[in-house]
């Protein structure tokens with residue numbers, strides 16, 4: 001006994017959001033022949049991760065996560081423990097379950113699901129064995145179908161070689177789609193289970209392909225129903241679906257058989273649809289309700305719908321080969337598994353937990369059902385003569401009553417809401433009709449307005465264009481005049497500049513000549529002064545020579561003087577000695593010293609004694625000569641020195657005067673030339689300034705004129721006019737668009753509100769819009785000039801149409 005309370009876990013499962021994802025198990029098929037295994041192609045990283053290195057893609061490989069990656073050495077029993085055991089536990093707890101194998105052809109799907117005899121038995125047989133190996137409170141039923149070329153066949157139906165196999169149809173009840181009219185076989189022992197599986201497999205479409213000698217050419221679904229007695233009259237039923245999918249394969253691996261190719265095409269198509277469904281379910285999880293999942297696109301997905309959306313437990317066993325020859329197929333299988341792993345089950349298409357009775361059917365009364373089932377099963381299995389079971393029909397009926405009650409309630413609710421909606425719809429219709437009438441009136445008024453506006457705009461456009469042309473003409477004239485003025489002014493400016501330059505050059509040349517004359521004059525003056533200086537220098541030299549001669553003479557005379565003095569001194573000494581002798585003589589002779597008497601001695605009168613008379617005259621002569629000499633010397637000296645000094649002083653004075661004069665003359669000349677130059681410069685600067693100011697005035701005038709010309713040019717620019725024209729055109733286009741929009745709205749509103757044919761716009765309105773079309777076309781095409789016909793149209797359209805209030809008519 002696996003569980004005490006049937007259906008309890010279902011409620012737990014509803015609460016458990018983490019465990020509602022699809023479970024994925026990876027099984028790598030061991031190499032069947034040497035060299036089949038490619039080194040490093042598939043690496044199992046852990047119990048949940050695997051890395052694939054694609055032989056043609058560069059990189060470190062792609063990693064894929066699974067719930068379980070079983071080791072290569074995993075036996076069939078261990079495989080059952082990883083998948084079937086979990087399923088049977090959930091099924092006995094009252095939950096619907098699904099287990100399907102997915103992989104490329106020859107990767108080991110059928111081996112895993114069906115297996116072989118004895119220890120090789122696959123997950124299906126082992127699970128069945130476990131389901132039956134319970135107490136009597138459980139009843140087990142099995143059905144076996146295949147989807148071959150999008151046709152469903154009952155594999156447990158009696159096979160008759162003469163008749164074609166009947167195709168079964170898919171039906172739907174509250175629990176989802178199911179195969180209608182399929183044989184349900186009660187199984188009560190493991191042997192019976194094996195027999196049923198074998199019987200079904202014998203009817204399977206199997207054929208040899210290049211990849212697999214016994215390749216499944218169809219998807220086969222083995223559905224096991226487990227009914228558990230809840231109370232004396234109530235039975236809870238859950239089901240397990242074992243689905244062995246046909247392998248995806250490339251056409252090159254099939255061969256040239258057309259039948260095989262056709263089979264392969266439908267297989268691949270249905271598998272692709274399964275992939276799409278998984279992807280859509282994923283997308284719906286991200287953005288609930290974003291897409292309607294396309295279960296109906298293939299029979300396989302249709303039958304799997306309840307296991308992919310309901311509160312089911314679904315396990316996918318992905319089988320892959322180790323051979324890198326099938327790298328593409330292996331990669332696709334891994335990608336499918338990775339995508340499926342993220343799909344959460346038990347949620348409706350709005351992302352909410354599906355709490356409808358998806359899992360369990362409750363049979364309220366199934367009297368002696370187990371006995372009956374058991375009795376029947378014994379005969380059926382033996383003969384493979386599987387027929388509809390009456391009790392099952394009854395159970396199904398009861399189940400249907402439940403559904404009918406459910407639907408009736410829903411129907412009542414829906415009827416009430418439809419009635420309310422109809423009433424609301426009538427009100428809405430009334431309102432809508434009124435609004436439509438209003439809208440029609442408004443639309444017609446708008447159209448009239450638009451028509452008038454269009455005509456007004458057309459007129460405005462025409463008059464504006466004419467005005468602009470006039471303006472343009474004027475502007476062109478003004479531009480021409482301005483250009484003429486500019487040319488004249490430029491010529492005037494050029495002549496003024498040339499005269500100013502000429503004047504300046506003339507004054508400069510006159511100044512230059514004057515300066516040249518001044519310079520020449522000064523040069524002659526300078527030459528004269530230089531000759532005077534030379535003369536004076538000559539004089540100076542002469543004087544210096546004379547001075548030197550005087551000096552030598554003076555030296556001679558001073559030597560003479562010194563000689564004379566020394567001679568005088570000697571003579572005085574002699575005179576003194578003579579006088580002494582004379583005195584002695586006198587005293588000797590006259591005892592009177594004539595020198596002591598008061599009378600003056602007159603040496604001339606005195607008769608010279610012998611000695612005295614000889615001495616005195618010589619002394620006097622000497623004295624006189626000395627005095628004369630002295631006087632001469634002094635006179636000579638003084639006169640000479642004075643005259644020399646005077647000459648020198650005069651000469652120096654003259655030189656100084658000349659120098660001073662020269663300096664002054666130079667200074668004057670310099671001052672005068674500087675002054676003149678300054679004045680001349682100032683005059684020139686003044687002239688240049690005046691010329692510059694004149695030029696600036698002229699330049700500013702020219703600039704102003706040029707600006708005026710630019711402005712005139714800009715104003716006269718055609719682009720400006722074109723822009724205006726374009727603006728008018730775009731306005732017209734917008735109005736046209738509005739008209740069409742309104743027309744569309746009118747047509748739509750007619751379509752929506754009236755079941756009959758859509759109302760057409762009135763003939764008058766049609767005519768009025770048709771009248772406008774040539775104008776619009778003309779606006780789109782015509783240039784700035786307005787033709788007479790255009791003017792005529794605008795004149796005619798200018799007449800405003802009277803607005804009519806249709807409401808008043810109503």
Ligand SMILES: Nc1ncnc2c1ncn2[C@@H]1O[C@H](COP(=O)(O)OP(=O)(O)OP(=O)(O)O)[C@@H](O)[C@H]1O
Pocket residue numbers: 028029030032103104105106107108109110111112212214215216217245246247248319
């Ligand atoms: N795990 C395994 N151990 C030993 N042999 C295996 C294993 N898986 C597969 N095989 C063998 O490989 C061959 C092909 O396997 P199987 O028929 O199960 O492939 P398949 O995926 O069902 O192919 P198809 O889609 O074409 O039916 C069989 O002979 C099978 O016995």
